[in-house]
Amino acid sequence: MEIVVCVKQVPATAEVDLVVDDSGRGIESQGLVQEMNEWDEYAIEEALLIKERLGGTVTAITMGGEGVDAVLRRCLAKGADNAIWLKDEAFEGSDAYATAKVLHAAIRGLEYDLVFTGAQSGDDNYSAVGGILAELLGLAHAQMVKKVEVGEGTLVVNRELEGGLEETLELPMPALLAIQTGLNEPRYVSIMGIRKARKKEITVKGLGDLGLTGGEVGEAGSWMKVQRVYAPPVEKEPEILTGSPEEVAGRLVEVFRSRGLI
Amino acid sequence: MAEILVLAEHRRGALRDVTYELLAKGREITDSGGLELSTIVLGSGCSGFAGELSNHADRVLVVDHPDLAEFNAEAYSKVLVGVIAERKPRLTLIGHTSCGVDLAPALAIKSGLPLATDCIDLSLDGGGLAVTRQVYGGKMNVEGVLREAEGHIATVRPATFEPGEPRGEPGEVVSLEYPAELELVTRFTGFVEPPPGEVDIADAEIIVGVGRGIKDEKNIPVVRELAEALKGELGCSRPIVDKGWLPKDRQVGSSGKTVKPKLYIASGISGSFQHVMGMKGSDLIVVVNKDSKAPLFGFADYGVVGDLFKVLPALTEKIREFKGSG
Ligand SMILES: Cc1cc2nc3c(=O)[nH]c(=O)nc-3n(C[C@H](O)[C@H](O)[C@H](O)COP(=O)(O)OP(=O)(O)OC[C@H]3O[C@@H](n4cnc5c(N)ncnc54)[C@H](O)[C@@H]3O)c2cc1C
Numbered sequence: 302m303e304i305v306v307c308v309k310q311v312p313a314t315a316e317v318d319l320v321v322d323d324s325g326r327g328i329e330s331q332g333l334v335q336e337m338n339e340w341d342e343y344a345i346e347e348a349l350l351i352k353e354r355l356g357g358t359v360t361a362i363t364m365g366g367e368g369v370d371a372v373l374r375r376c377l378a379k380g381a382d383n384a385i386w387l388k389d390e391a392f393e394g395s396d397a398y399a400t401a402k403v404l405h406a407a408i409r410g411l412e413y414d415l416v417f418t419g420a421q422s423g424d425d426n427y428s429a430v431g432g433i434l435a436e437l438l439g440l441a442h443a444q445m446v447k448k449v450e451v452g453e454g455t456l457v458v459n460r461e462l463e464g465g466l467e468e469t470l471e472l473p474m475p476a477l478l479a480i481q482t483g484l485n486e487p488r489y490v491s492i493m494g495i496r497k498a499r500k501k502e503i504t505v506k507g508l509g510d511l512g513l514t515g516g517e518v519g520e521a522g523s524w525m526k527v528q529r530v531y532a533p534p535v536e537k538e539p540e541i542l543t544g545s546p547e548e549v550a551g552r553l554v555e556v557f558r559s560r561g562l563i
Numbered sequence: 564m565a566e567i568l569v570l571a572e573h574r575r576g577a578l579r580d581v582t583y584e585l586l587a588k589g590r591e592i593t594d595s596g597g598l599e600l601s602t603i604v605l606g607s608g609c610s611g612f613a614g615e616l617s618n619h620a621d622r623v624l625v626v627d628h629p630d631l632a633e634f635n636a637e638a639y640s641k642v643l644v645g646v647i648a649e650r651k652p653r654l655t656l657i658g659h660t661s662c663g664v665d666l667a668p669a670l671a672i673k674s675g676l677p678l679a680t681d682c683i684d685l686s687l688d689g690g691g692l693a694v695t696r697q698v699y700g701g702k703m704n705v706e707g708v709l710r711e712a713e714g715h716i717a718t719v720r721p722a723t724f725e726p727g728e729p730r731g732e733p734g735e736v737v738s739l740e741y742p743a744e745l746e747l748v749t750r751f752t753g754f755v756e757p758p759p760g761e762v763d764i765a766d767a768e769i770i771v772g773v774g775r776g777i778k779d780e781k782n783i784p785v786v787r788e789l790a791e792a793l794k795g796e797l798g799c800s801r802p803i804v805d806k807g808w809l810p811k812d813r814q815v816g817s818s819g820k821t822v823k824p825k826l827y828i829a830s831g832i833s834g835s836f837q838h839v840m841g842m843k844g845s846d847l848i849v850v851v852n853k854d855s856k857a858p859l860f861g862f863a864d865y866g867v868v869g870d871l872f873k874v875l876p877a878l879t880e881k882i883r884e885f886k887g888s889g
Contacts, residue, residue: 432668465757483805
């Protein structure tokens with residue numbers, strides 16, 4: 302089983318104060334910790350589990366500038382066999398469409414039975430790269446995948462719907478699956494794995510290597526042009542309780558009591 | 564006359580709420596732009612839907628075929644690409660739902676039209692489409708413009724626009740042919756129900772929700788003790804279930820339970836729209852988060868900017884004291 306997994310590095314933003322940068326079209330990235338996109342952790346894990354069961358190779362691919370090779374090293378440390386870094390200044394500012402075109406150019410020449418992406422990325426939140434890539438590659442695909450069973454040339458997958466409901470689908474291979482969180486338990490990276498990964502080579506490819514032109518990628522090749530990034534307006538101001546934990550707790554107990562909740 | 568086309572989403576015999584939300588937003592745009600509002604429903608034996616939808620649109624397009632009995636992204640995209648090529652809608656609206664995200668990207672490539680996903684607002688902008696989206700888990704908004712094209716496709720976040728009221732004058736219903744040459748490789752084989760849980764938190768009057776801020780499974784008792792002191796139930800955000808720290812039936816949100824308790828206390832939950840969709844109907848919402856910019860504060864009645872490991876035990880203690888004395 303030859304599996305290609307598209308992964309991405311994203312800033313960890315849940316606990317930090319984000320600041321709009323000088324261009325007004327992005328956020329200040331300095332000081333932000335970078336991590337592997339949550340959905341991709343599950344995608345690479347699923348690929349490794351299938352490889353461990355059925356044999357074959359796992360190839361991790363990412364697109365991005367300086368530093369994002371860390372996410373490829375992480376995949377190699379977990380057990381991926383190959384890593385490809387799509388790196389070119391021209392790729393900067395790519396939306397889901399331009400990103401999928403770059404990934405397509407890199408993947409079309411590879412041998413594969415399965416291509417995985419995350420269902421979405423935690424930063425741009427498009428939920429679209431997988432579907433576009435599938436269509437460009439001419440592959441059957443499923444988004445929001447919660448379970449994968451590989452058969453003889455066919456796949457049975459569960460797709461997550463709303464409210465905890467899932468549906469099952471049959472599709473032929475090769476196929477692209479966009480992976481939803483929670484379908485496995487992503488492994489930790491071992492010290493041994495990190496050591497081994499250091500020795501493995503990462504293939505770097507730029508615009509020319511992929512046979513693309515500048516107009517097809519980056520902002521020029523995107524569907525969407527970002528005009529402005531800003532903190533969302535607050536619709537409702539809560540009453541913020543201040544003071545020591547005991548004082549805050551005391552106030553809340555009063556509120557609960559006045560409403561007959563306790 | 565040029566039109567806006569809304570894809571009607573349905574499951575198990577019922578139109579989904581997002582359909583009416585899209586129709587309301589579509590109507591707002593057609594009214595300001597001299598366009599007509601059409602909606603299209605794909606299904607098997609779906610004349611009932613057509614009748615219902617005709618109260619919300621100028622025109623209902625119906626494609627009725629056994630292959631369309633259940634949603635299938637491949638079948639939908641192959642049918643819709645033909646409809647879009649022929650009718651050239653100025654804008655096609657699809658819900659940003661599990662089905663919408665399965666369908667829309669493929670449809671955009673097949674029809675050669677630009678796509679924007681998960682829009683929380685949108686308007687026609689000359690030959691382009693102006694959209695607002697959220698990024699970084701709802702901590703920032705982005706305004707952007709889709710490049711000029713004959714038409715555009717957008718997926719719209721559910722529960723963002725108010726559903727529209729039925730109108731007096733029903734629109735016309737038009738049957739469209741199912742394309743004869745369709746060969747499908749993807750097959751729907753059935754639904755899988757969520758496993759029944761030990762409790763249904765949707766019935767609880769008080770829920771204490773825990774999110775990734777709890778950091779470790781061994782810290783869950785901090786939240787459980789507060790829930791117990793309040794005689795409430797424990798709820799959680801999705802990552803807590805993904806990690807296996809709490810069972811799926813405790814998950815609040817679009818892919819979990821929708822709850823409307825008298826009191827919802829959220830601790831260490833940032834407030835992604837998927838979580839908010841499941842709890843914003845609660846009577847009283849208290850949010851404890853150490854990040855004053857956490858989006859969930861925007862839905863709270865009371866907010867505590869602080870460490871849940873300090874605030875929750877203090878609250879548990881005070882409630883026990885109160886109950887002990889009362
Ligand atoms: C299709 C789909 C469906 C989804 N369905 C759901 C769903 O049903 N329900 C759901 O919840 N999510 C759902 N999600 C996931 C959702 O997008 C978010 O990833 C998730 O809700 C984030 O959970 P969280 O707020 O617990 O974690 P995070 O976003 O990581 O937030 C953790 C928060 O904890 C705070 N914190 C950290 N330490 C402390 C401390 N000591 N004291 C106080 N606060 C602290 C941080 O400031 C932060 O705000 C879905 C996603 C997709 C793509």
